[in-house]
Amino acid sequence: MKFEIKKSAMVAAALACTAALPSAAHAEDQVRIVGSSTVYPFSTVVAERFGRTSGFKTPIVESTGTGGGFKLFCAGVGSDTVDVINASRAIKSSEVEMCAGNGVQNIIEVKIGYDGIVLANSNAARDFSVSTKDIFLALAKEIPAADGSLVENTNVTWSDVNASLPNTKIEVLGPPPTSGTRDAFLELAMEAGCKQFDSIKALKSSDKNAYKAVCHTMREDGAFIDAGENDNLIVQKLDANENALGIFGFSFLDQNSDKVKAAKINDVDVSFEAIADGSYPISRPLYFYVKGEHLTSVKSLKPFVEEFISNAASGEEGYLSDRGLIPMGEEERAEFLSKITSQLNK
Known part of the structure; x- marks a missing residue:
């Protein structure tokens, strides 16, 4: 079983550490x-x-x-x-x-x-099955046009992305830029779909920064909604809106299986076994x-x-x-x- 989250390239200078600790010094016997x-x-x-x-x-x-x-x-x-x-x-x-x-x-x-990272919706909603290519076309800020050039993503419904998907508005709630779950989702789901386009895959050889910008930039027009670090809030919103989907970890899905269910990704159901053997495509350490x-x-x-x-x-x-x-x-x-x-x- 091998999974790898690649480490980011070195930046020119270290990030400034601006967050202050919310409490006084902790006791020396308390972690x-x-x-x-x-x-x-x-x-x-x-x-x-x-x-x-x-x-x-x-x-x-x-x-x-x-x-x-x-x-x-x-x-x-x-x-x-x-x-x-x-x-x-x-x-x-x-x-x-x-x-x-x-x-x-x-x-x-x-x-x-x-x-594993799941794309989930309400138990009351229809079952969902998407590919990583579908995910990229639904959530990326820019996508390839027919001639291979990059254009603004104007897909409104899931059926705009793939005719076999429902004619419902794309509305996905997910973690913020500070989240490791988001980092992993960008690499394992978005980039996996992104590099299926030859024009973008070729960009990786000529300009890695441009390639990453295309594959890792989420749209900001309301199709993707930054829901913060509160996974409970995402579950509540999915429960209230049957057309919405949410991004969070398998363990959280497991704890809320009475309310939400996961989509198939590349025709693979998420499960303990599929994550363990590496067959589920959005898995991470x-x-x-x-x-x-x-x-x-x-x-x-x-x-x-x-x-x-x-x-x-x-x-x-x-x-x-x-x-x-x-x-x-x-x-x-x-x-x-x-x-x-x-x-x-x-």
């Missing part, structure tokens, strides 16, 4: 966690169990989005900074650079498993990153990480699989555990 709304439910479950069983305080977990979380994580080292960032994509080179500029150099990457400089000062940090990576939590039969996490395969997990254990025990 502070920010980041991905997708990883948040898993992290919360582990934190609550850890607080009940370890003798340490329950970690504080905040859902800030992956991008916002990295700004907080990379703000510096010390008791007034966070210890862990949950991430629904791999750290970017620009974020590594930002961290280093603020003294955060010992970043420990912890993969916890896999997740999930992570959290540990500030290694805090391993000695925050006494409960290492025990918390050990709980998260334990077989009881994120293993094949672990309690997180009941919440929708797709565990790593046996061979990959063994290799991962060996690496992480050595990093934690340095």
